[in-house]
Amino acid sequence: MRKKWFSTDKYPGIRWQQHPKRKHGVRFDRHFGYRFMFQGKRYEGFLGWxxxxxxxxKAHTKKELYLENVKKGHGPTSPIEEAEQSREAIQAEKRKDISFETYFNNRYLPEARTRKKxxxxxxxxxxLRDWLSPQLNGKPMRSITPDDIEQIKLAVLDKGRTLRTAQHVLAVFxxxxxxxxxxxxxxxxxxxxAIEIGKINNERTRFLKPEEAQKLLETVKGLDEGAYELTLAALxxxxxxxxxTSLTWSAIDIQEKSITLLHTKTGKPRALPMANPLFEILKTKNEGAPEDLVFTNSKGERWREAPWGFRQAIKDLKFNEGRSDKREWICFHSLRHTAAxxxxxxxxxxxxIQTHFGWSTLAMLQRYTHAMDESKRAAVNSLEKALAKRPTGKVIQGSWGAKHNG
Known part of the structure; x- marks a missing residue:
């Protein structure tokens, strides 16, 4: 037998059923419910005893809240939805207590692996292992403060690492x-x-001498032909x-002996004449389709980093041995500096030179002032030699020395 519903005109949409035995004071306990219509759809449910x-x-107030949520299109419209949203809110708060390390390993890392090298x-x-975890020590992410980050930076520097390393660590964070x-x-x-890193000077100050560059090419060639071709092209x-590494055959013009770099740092294409040693290599290679890569690794794939053959040659030649300042290390980018x-x-x-290397300003040339000074000194020396003799062949001792002839 179905229980009978009761209601009053004072609170439309509110109704209740009586418990057959359980009392609330002098009355039988009542179980309240609600119902209402909106745009032809009925909403109803139980609320409580x-x-x-x-x-x-209280039942009327709750019903009005549900009705308002239905009209707005958001918010709970029933006790079931309200309970579910409450559970989600509690879970969301718990998720906010997750530690940096746990979030890194469980949430960030799986997603990052799908798009990073x-x-x-x-x-x-x-x-994370060397610098972040030891300092954060399981602290919830939302509790991490700038002071915690400052301690991470100081820990990096206290271990004798550079500001650049500290910058990289904080970048990961x-x-x-x-x-x-x-x-x-x-x-x-x-x-x-909120953390100040300070000015970082990572300008490389060392380039290869011509004889060093030649020795490097010979050593790389003995290790890996593909690495040799790429190294020679860079020089x-x-x-x-x-x-x-992104150069395709569509950018190579063998007839005109020219290369057009399309994927440049500035986004502006840059056309370069082809030196004979590079021309000799390219004209003997099997030219692929226009979209095929010119320089590939042993698997026929694009180089993702400096070739192993190049890196091994640097080790074999001991170019970086005994140099503690990494700015003095020879790396693949040093080939660009060497050419300049x-x-x-x-x-x-x-x-x-500015046009050839694609520099938007002349500021980059400042690091090559030593080379400019050598050129100027050679020019002055040649001038001195030219002016040091008269047409007769007799030496003139001008204002630099003693007396003039004639």
Whole structure:
């Protein structure tokens, strides 16, 4: 037998059923419910017992809230939805108590592996293991403060590492933090924003001498032919690694002996004449389709980093041995600096060099002042030699020395 529903005109849409035995004071306990219509759809449900604190007024207030949510299109419209949203809110709060390390390993890392290179992932994991975890020590992300980040920076520097390393470590923290912020685990800007790193000077000051460059080419060639071709191309064009590894046959003009770099740092294509040693290599290679890569590794794939053959040659030649300052280390990018330095030494005018290397300003040429000075000294020496003799062949001792002839 179905229980009978009761209601009053005072609170439309509110009704209740009486418990057959259980009392609430002098009355039988009442179980309140509600119902209402909106745009042809009925909404109804149970709310609770009078012994649990429900009343006609309270039931009416809750019904009006559900009706308003239905009209607005958001918010709970029933006790079931309200309970579910409450559970989700509790879970969301619990998720906000997640530690940085746990979030990195369980949330950030699986997603990052789908879009980042393996060596990048290894570097980020190393920064977490060596610098971030020891300082944060399981602290919830939303409790991390700028002071915590400052301690991380100081820990890096206290171990004798450079400001650049500290910058890289904090960059990993910021990446993970922003990843969490997009997923509403944290709500504020990264605390790294409050940290001053200081001015970093990572300008490389060392280039290869011509004889060193030649020795490097010979050594690389003995290790890996593909690495040799890429190294030679870098030396004879001054192009960046990424510009060469993305070079396709459509950018090679064998007839005109020219190369057009399309994927440049500035985004502006850069056309370069082809030196004979590079021309000899390219004309003997099997030219592929226009979209095929010119320089590939042993698997026929694009180089993702400096070739092993190049790196091994640097070790074999001991170019970096005994040098503690990494700015003095020879790396693949040093080939670009070497090319610029040699051009400067040869007396090529600065505007031509600027155009060749794709520099938007002449500021980059400041690091090659030593080469410019050598060129100027050679020019002055030649001038001195030319002016040191008269047409008769007799030596003139001008204002630098003693007396003049004649």
């Amino acid at each position: 009078e012994t649990e604190g429900w009343s006609e007024l 393996p060596h990048t992932i290894r570097t980020e994991e190393q920064h 910021r990446l993970v933090w922003n990843h969490a912020r997009k997923r509403r685990i944290v709500e504020t800007d990264s605390p790294t924003r 004879y064009t001054g192009a960046r690694l990424g510009e060469l 330095s040699m051009m400067m030494t040869a007396g090529v005018d600065v505007r031509t």
